[in-house]
Amino acid sequence: MSRRNRRGPPRRASSAEPLHHRGVAQLTLETGLRRAVEREEFEVHYQPIVSALTGEVRGFEALVRWRHPERGLVAPADFIPAAEETGLINGIGRSVLRQACGEAHRWHPADPERPAPYVSVNLSAVQFLQRDLLAQIDEVLANSRLAPGRLCLEITESMLMEDPEAAARTLTALRERGVRLYIDDFGTGYSSLNYLHSFPFDSLKIDRTFTAKLGDGEEHRGIVQAVVAIARHLGMSVIAEGVENGEQLELLRRLGCENVQGYFFSRPLPAPEAERLVRRASVNLAG
Numbered sequence: 001m002s003r004r005n006r007r008g009p010p011r012r013a014s015s016a017e018p019l020h021h022r023g024v025a026q027l028t029l030e031t032g033l034r035r036a037v038e039r040e041e042f043e044v045h046y047q048p049i050v051s052a053l054t055g056e057v058r059g060f061e062a063l064v065r066w067r068h069p070e071r072g073l074v075a076p077a078d079f080i081p082a083a084e085e086t087g088l089i090n091g092i093g094r095s096v097l098r099q100a101c102g103e104a105h106r107w108h109p110a111d112p113e114r115p116a117p118y119v120s121v122n123l124s125a126v127q128f129l130q131r132d133l134l135a136q137i138d139e140v141l142a143n144s145r146l147a148p149g150r151l152c153l154e155i156t157e158s159m160l161m162e163d164p165e166a167a168a169r170t171l172t173a174l175r176e177r178g179v180r181l182y183i184d185d186f187g188t189g190y191s192s193l194n195y196l197h198s199f200p201f202d203s204l205k206i207d208r209t210f211t212a213k214l215g216d217g218e219e220h221r222g223i224v225q226a227v228v229a230i231a232r233h234l235g236m237s238v239i240a241e242g243v244e245n246g247e248q249l250e251l252l253r254r255l256g257c258e259n260v261q262g263y264f265f266s267r268p269l270p271a272p273e274a275e276r277l278v279r280r281a282s283v284n285l286a287g
Protein backbone atom coordinates (compact mmCIF):
# COMPACT_ATOMS: atom_id res chain seq x y z
CA MET A 1 0.00 0.00 0.00
CA SER A 2 1.55 3.33 -0.92
CA ARG A 3 1.95 5.70 1.97
CA ARG A 4 0.21 8.45 0.08
CA ASN A 5 -3.14 6.75 -0.18
CA ARG A 6 -3.14 4.78 3.05
CA ARG A 7 -6.72 4.68 4.17
CA GLY A 8 -7.60 7.50 1.75
CA PRO A 9 -10.77 7.19 -0.29
CA PRO A 10 -10.39 3.85 -2.11
CA ARG A 11 -10.70 3.14 -5.81
CA ARG A 12 -13.84 1.09 -6.12
CA ALA A 13 -13.71 -1.76 -8.63
CA SER A 14 -17.19 -2.41 -9.90
CA SER A 15 -18.17 -6.03 -10.37
CA ALA A 16 -19.13 -5.06 -13.95
CA GLU A 17 -15.47 -4.25 -14.71
CA PRO A 18 -14.01 -6.72 -17.27
CA LEU A 19 -12.22 -9.61 -15.59
CA HIS A 20 -8.96 -9.18 -17.51
CA HIS A 21 -8.61 -5.68 -16.06
CA ARG A 22 -8.64 -6.93 -12.53
CA GLY A 23 -6.07 -9.65 -12.86
CA VAL A 24 -5.90 -13.16 -11.54
CA ALA A 25 -3.89 -12.32 -8.43
CA GLN A 26 -6.43 -9.71 -7.44
CA LEU A 27 -9.31 -12.14 -7.95
CA THR A 28 -7.57 -14.83 -5.93
CA LEU A 29 -7.03 -12.31 -3.14
CA GLU A 30 -10.67 -11.22 -3.23
CA THR A 31 -11.97 -14.79 -3.19
CA GLY A 32 -9.68 -15.57 -0.27
CA LEU A 33 -10.84 -12.47 1.58
CA ARG A 34 -14.51 -13.33 1.10
CA ARG A 35 -13.86 -16.78 2.55
CA ALA A 36 -11.79 -15.28 5.36
CA VAL A 37 -14.69 -13.04 6.41
CA GLU A 38 -17.02 -16.08 6.54
CA ARG A 39 -14.48 -18.16 8.45
CA GLU A 40 -13.49 -15.31 10.75
CA GLU A 41 -9.79 -15.57 9.95
CA PHE A 42 -8.94 -12.04 11.13
CA GLU A 43 -7.15 -11.58 14.40
CA VAL A 44 -6.18 -8.43 16.21
CA HIS A 45 -2.79 -7.65 17.69
CA TYR A 46 -2.24 -4.86 20.19
CA GLN A 47 0.65 -2.40 20.31
CA PRO A 48 1.05 -0.40 23.53
CA ILE A 49 0.90 3.39 23.53
CA VAL A 50 2.91 4.55 26.53
CA SER A 51 3.71 7.70 28.46
CA ALA A 52 6.97 9.20 27.14
CA LEU A 53 7.94 10.15 30.69
CA THR A 54 7.03 7.12 32.78
CA GLY A 55 6.52 4.22 30.36
CA GLU A 56 3.06 3.68 31.82
CA VAL A 57 0.76 1.93 29.34
CA ARG A 58 -2.04 4.31 28.39
CA GLY A 59 -3.67 2.20 25.73
CA PHE A 60 -3.16 -0.17 22.84
CA GLU A 61 -3.62 0.27 19.10
CA ALA A 62 -5.61 -2.60 17.59
CA LEU A 63 -3.91 -3.81 14.40
CA VAL A 64 -5.58 -6.43 12.25
CA ARG A 65 -3.80 -9.48 10.79
CA TRP A 66 -5.17 -12.16 8.48
CA ARG A 67 -4.47 -15.70 9.73
CA HIS A 68 -4.25 -17.19 6.21
CA PRO A 69 -4.56 -21.00 6.08
CA GLU A 70 -1.46 -21.30 3.81
CA ARG A 71 0.35 -17.97 3.97
CA GLY A 72 0.37 -17.62 7.75
CA LEU A 73 -0.02 -14.16 9.23
CA VAL A 74 -0.69 -11.55 6.49
CA ALA A 75 -0.02 -7.84 7.18
CA PRO A 76 -2.82 -5.29 6.68
CA ALA A 77 -0.98 -3.51 3.83
CA ASP A 78 -1.34 -6.72 1.79
CA PHE A 79 -5.12 -7.02 2.05
CA ILE A 80 -6.75 -3.80 3.27
CA PRO A 81 -6.68 -2.06 -0.16
CA ALA A 82 -8.46 -5.05 -1.78
CA ALA A 83 -10.86 -5.23 1.15
CA GLU A 84 -11.70 -1.55 0.63
CA GLU A 85 -12.19 -1.91 -3.12
CA THR A 86 -14.62 -4.81 -2.64
CA GLY A 87 -16.43 -3.40 0.40
CA LEU A 88 -15.30 -6.43 2.44
CA ILE A 89 -13.60 -3.96 4.79
CA ASN A 90 -16.98 -3.34 6.43
CA GLY A 91 -17.22 -6.93 7.65
CA ILE A 92 -13.54 -7.00 8.61
CA GLY A 93 -13.83 -3.66 10.41
CA ARG A 94 -16.86 -4.85 12.37
CA SER A 95 -14.96 -7.96 13.43
CA VAL A 96 -11.94 -5.85 14.53
CA LEU A 97 -14.19 -3.54 16.55
CA ARG A 98 -15.94 -6.47 18.25
CA GLN A 99 -12.69 -8.26 19.08
CA ALA A 100 -10.92 -5.09 20.25
CA CYS A 101 -13.75 -3.92 22.54
CA GLY A 102 -14.28 -7.44 23.90
CA GLU A 103 -10.58 -7.76 24.63
CA ALA A 104 -10.25 -4.29 26.20
CA HIS A 105 -13.11 -5.11 28.56
CA ARG A 106 -10.88 -7.83 30.05
CA TRP A 107 -7.94 -5.46 30.69
CA HIS A 108 -7.47 -4.89 34.39
CA PRO A 109 -4.18 -3.55 35.79
CA ALA A 110 -2.96 -5.44 38.88
CA ASP A 111 -3.23 -2.17 40.83
CA PRO A 112 -6.96 -1.32 40.87
CA GLU A 113 -6.08 2.37 41.42
CA ARG A 114 -4.63 2.61 37.91
CA PRO A 115 -6.96 3.48 35.04
CA ALA A 116 -7.62 0.58 32.65
CA PRO A 117 -5.99 1.17 29.24
CA TYR A 118 -8.02 2.22 26.20
CA VAL A 119 -8.14 0.47 22.85
CA SER A 120 -7.60 2.44 19.66
CA VAL A 121 -9.18 1.08 16.46
CA ASN A 122 -8.33 2.19 12.92
CA LEU A 123 -11.30 3.10 10.74
CA SER A 124 -11.11 2.89 6.96
CA ALA A 125 -12.64 5.60 4.77
CA VAL A 126 -15.27 3.10 3.58
CA GLN A 127 -16.29 2.30 7.16
CA PHE A 128 -16.37 5.96 8.11
CA LEU A 129 -18.86 6.67 5.32
CA GLN A 130 -21.24 3.82 6.23
CA ARG A 131 -24.69 5.08 7.11
CA ASP A 132 -24.95 2.79 10.10
CA LEU A 133 -21.51 3.55 11.59
CA LEU A 134 -22.97 5.11 14.75
CA ALA A 135 -25.43 2.25 15.22
CA GLN A 136 -22.55 -0.20 14.82
CA ILE A 137 -20.46 1.56 17.45
CA ASP A 138 -23.44 1.66 19.84
CA GLU A 139 -24.05 -2.05 19.34
CA VAL A 140 -20.41 -3.03 19.85
CA LEU A 141 -20.14 -0.90 23.00
CA ALA A 142 -23.38 -2.32 24.41
CA ASN A 143 -22.42 -5.94 23.67
CA SER A 144 -18.87 -5.65 24.99
CA ARG A 145 -19.92 -3.48 27.97
CA LEU A 146 -16.78 -1.41 27.37
CA ALA A 147 -17.04 2.15 28.70
CA PRO A 148 -17.21 4.46 25.63
CA GLY A 149 -14.30 6.50 27.01
CA ARG A 150 -12.06 3.44 26.62
CA LEU A 151 -12.65 3.25 22.88
CA CYS A 152 -10.64 5.49 20.53
CA LEU A 153 -11.12 5.66 16.80
CA GLU A 154 -8.19 6.52 14.52
CA ILE A 155 -9.13 8.51 11.47
CA THR A 156 -6.82 9.85 8.75
CA GLU A 157 -6.88 13.39 7.39
CA SER A 158 -7.81 12.36 3.86
CA MET A 159 -11.02 10.75 5.14
CA LEU A 160 -12.26 14.12 6.37
CA MET A 161 -11.62 16.36 3.43
CA GLU A 162 -14.08 15.01 0.87
CA ASP A 163 -17.04 16.34 2.83
CA PRO A 164 -15.68 18.15 5.91
CA GLU A 165 -19.12 19.21 7.21
CA ALA A 166 -20.52 15.67 7.12
CA ALA A 167 -17.29 14.35 8.67
CA ALA A 168 -17.55 16.92 11.49
CA ARG A 169 -21.15 15.83 12.19
CA THR A 170 -20.15 12.16 12.42
CA LEU A 171 -17.16 12.95 14.63
CA THR A 172 -19.28 15.14 16.91
CA ALA A 173 -21.87 12.37 17.28
CA LEU A 174 -19.09 9.93 18.24
CA ARG A 175 -17.59 12.43 20.67
CA GLU A 176 -21.00 12.95 22.29
CA ARG A 177 -21.08 9.23 23.03
CA GLY A 178 -17.81 9.65 24.92
CA VAL A 179 -15.71 7.86 22.26
CA ARG A 180 -12.26 9.41 21.84
CA LEU A 181 -10.94 10.45 18.45
CA TYR A 182 -7.39 10.39 17.13
CA ILE A 183 -6.15 11.88 13.90
CA ASP A 184 -3.78 9.24 12.48
CA ASP A 185 -0.67 9.56 10.27
CA PHE A 186 -0.79 13.33 10.66
CA GLY A 187 1.15 15.18 8.00
CA THR A 188 1.05 12.47 5.33
CA GLY A 189 -2.44 12.96 3.88
CA TYR A 190 -4.40 15.77 2.39
CA SER A 191 -5.82 18.11 4.95
CA SER A 192 -6.68 21.72 5.34
CA LEU A 193 -5.47 23.43 8.48
CA ASN A 194 -8.53 25.66 8.07
CA TYR A 195 -10.77 22.76 8.96
CA LEU A 196 -8.73 21.09 11.64
CA HIS A 197 -10.24 23.15 14.47
CA SER A 198 -13.78 22.11 13.50
CA PHE A 199 -13.08 18.42 14.16
CA PRO A 200 -13.31 17.32 17.82
CA PHE A 201 -10.06 15.30 18.01
CA ASP A 202 -8.55 14.40 21.36
CA SER A 203 -5.10 13.48 20.09
CA LEU A 204 -2.91 13.79 17.06
CA LYS A 205 -0.66 10.92 15.97
CA ILE A 206 2.61 12.01 14.39
CA ASP A 207 3.35 9.67 11.51
CA ARG A 208 6.37 7.43 11.83
CA THR A 209 8.03 8.98 8.74
CA PHE A 210 8.54 12.13 10.85
CA THR A 211 9.80 10.17 13.85
CA ALA A 212 12.27 8.32 11.61
CA LYS A 213 13.86 11.60 10.45
CA LEU A 214 14.09 13.20 13.90
CA GLY A 215 17.80 12.48 14.26
CA ASP A 216 18.61 13.79 10.75
CA GLY A 217 18.83 17.48 11.54
CA GLU A 218 17.35 20.64 12.90
CA GLU A 219 14.84 21.10 10.08
CA HIS A 220 13.23 17.72 10.77
CA ARG A 221 12.95 18.48 14.46
CA GLY A 222 11.41 21.84 13.49
CA ILE A 223 8.59 20.08 11.65
CA VAL A 224 7.74 17.89 14.63
CA GLN A 225 7.96 20.93 16.89
CA ALA A 226 5.48 22.77 14.63
CA VAL A 227 3.09 19.80 14.66
CA VAL A 228 3.24 19.63 18.47
CA ALA A 229 2.46 23.39 18.54
CA ILE A 230 -0.57 22.91 16.26
CA ALA A 231 -1.85 20.14 18.53
CA ARG A 232 -1.38 22.33 21.61
CA HIS A 233 -3.27 25.25 20.08
CA LEU A 234 -6.15 22.95 19.21
CA GLY A 235 -6.21 21.35 22.66
CA MET A 236 -4.99 17.94 21.50
CA SER A 237 -2.37 15.72 23.07
CA VAL A 238 0.31 14.11 20.91
CA ILE A 239 1.28 10.49 20.24
CA ALA A 240 4.44 9.84 18.22
CA GLU A 241 4.40 6.63 16.17
CA GLY A 242 7.29 4.46 15.05
CA VAL A 243 9.74 5.18 17.89
CA GLU A 244 12.61 2.77 17.29
CA ASN A 245 15.42 4.05 19.51
CA GLY A 246 16.28 5.96 22.68
CA GLU A 247 17.53 9.01 20.79
CA GLN A 248 14.11 9.48 19.15
CA LEU A 249 12.41 9.05 22.52
CA GLU A 250 14.65 11.68 24.11
CA LEU A 251 14.07 14.19 21.28
CA LEU A 252 10.31 13.62 21.40
CA ARG A 253 10.27 14.19 25.14
CA ARG A 254 12.17 17.45 24.69
CA LEU A 255 9.68 18.54 22.04
CA GLY A 256 6.86 17.99 24.53
CA CYS A 257 5.32 14.84 23.05
CA GLU A 258 3.39 13.07 25.85
CA ASN A 259 2.84 9.61 24.44
CA VAL A 260 4.85 7.27 22.26
CA GLN A 261 4.42 4.03 20.38
CA GLY A 262 6.96 1.92 18.53
CA TYR A 263 9.16 -1.14 18.28
CA PHE A 264 11.55 0.38 20.86
CA PHE A 265 8.92 -0.42 23.51
CA SER A 266 7.01 -3.27 21.97
CA ARG A 267 5.87 -4.85 18.72
CA PRO A 268 2.12 -5.38 18.29
CA LEU A 269 1.28 -8.28 20.65
CA PRO A 270 -1.22 -11.15 20.44
CA ALA A 271 -4.14 -10.65 22.85
CA PRO A 272 -2.85 -12.85 25.74
CA GLU A 273 0.51 -11.03 25.79
CA ALA A 274 -1.22 -7.65 25.74
CA GLU A 275 -3.28 -8.79 28.72
CA ARG A 276 -0.09 -9.71 30.61
CA LEU A 277 1.38 -6.29 29.83
CA VAL A 278 -1.79 -4.62 31.16
CA ARG A 279 -1.26 -6.33 34.50
CA ARG A 280 2.39 -5.22 34.57
CA ALA A 281 1.16 -1.69 33.66
CA SER A 282 4.33 -0.20 32.17
CA VAL A 283 7.18 -0.81 29.73
CA ASN A 284 10.87 -0.24 30.26
CA LEU A 285 11.76 3.11 28.72
CA ALA A 286 15.37 2.03 28.31
CA GLY A 287 14.10 -0.19 25.46
Ligand code: C2E
Pocket residue numbers: 006007047062063064075076077080093096122123124154184185208241242243244261262263264268
Ligand atom coordinates in the same frame (compact mmCIF):
# COMPACT_ATOMS: atom_id res chain seq x y z
P1 C2E B 1 -1.17 2.72 11.33
O1 C2E B 1 -2.55 2.88 11.81
O2 C2E B 1 -0.35 3.96 11.17
O3 C2E B 1 -0.48 1.69 12.32
C1 C2E B 1 0.85 1.75 12.71
C2 C2E B 1 1.71 0.79 11.90
O4 C2E B 1 3.07 1.02 12.22
C3 C2E B 1 1.43 -0.68 12.23
O5 C2E B 1 1.68 -1.45 11.05
C4 C2E B 1 2.54 -0.97 13.26
O6 C2E B 1 2.85 -2.34 13.38
C5 C2E B 1 3.68 -0.19 12.64
N1 C2E B 1 4.70 0.17 13.62
C6 C2E B 1 4.56 0.35 14.95
N2 C2E B 1 5.72 0.71 15.53
C7 C2E B 1 6.64 0.74 14.54
C8 C2E B 1 8.05 1.03 14.51
O7 C2E B 1 8.69 1.35 15.51
N3 C2E B 1 8.67 0.97 13.29
C9 C2E B 1 7.97 0.66 12.14
N4 C2E B 1 8.67 0.62 11.00
N5 C2E B 1 6.66 0.37 12.15
C10 C2E B 1 6.01 0.41 13.33
P2 C2E B 1 0.65 -2.56 10.57
O8 C2E B 1 0.09 -3.32 11.72
O9 C2E B 1 1.33 -3.31 9.47
O10 C2E B 1 -0.52 -1.68 9.98
C11 C2E B 1 -0.31 -0.87 8.85
C12 C2E B 1 -1.50 -0.01 8.55
O11 C2E B 1 -2.66 -0.81 8.22
C13 C2E B 1 -1.97 0.82 9.77
O12 C2E B 1 -1.18 1.97 9.90
C14 C2E B 1 -3.38 1.13 9.37
O13 C2E B 1 -3.42 2.19 8.43
C15 C2E B 1 -3.81 -0.14 8.66
N6 C2E B 1 -4.57 -0.99 9.59
C16 C2E B 1 -4.13 -1.82 10.56
N7 C2E B 1 -5.16 -2.41 11.21
C17 C2E B 1 -6.30 -1.91 10.65
C18 C2E B 1 -7.70 -2.13 10.87
O14 C2E B 1 -8.14 -2.88 11.77
N8 C2E B 1 -8.57 -1.45 10.05
C19 C2E B 1 -8.12 -0.59 9.08
N9 C2E B 1 -9.05 0.05 8.33
N10 C2E B 1 -6.83 -0.36 8.84
C20 C2E B 1 -5.91 -1.01 9.62
Ligand code: MG
Pocket residue numbers: 061122154184
Ligand atom coordinates in the same frame (compact mmCIF):
# COMPACT_ATOMS: atom_id res chain seq x y z
MG1 MG C 1 -3.38 3.83 13.35
Ligand code: MG
Pocket residue numbers: 184185205207208241
Ligand atom coordinates in the same frame (compact mmCIF):
# COMPACT_ATOMS: atom_id res chain seq x y z
MG1 MG D 1 -0.52 5.75 12.04
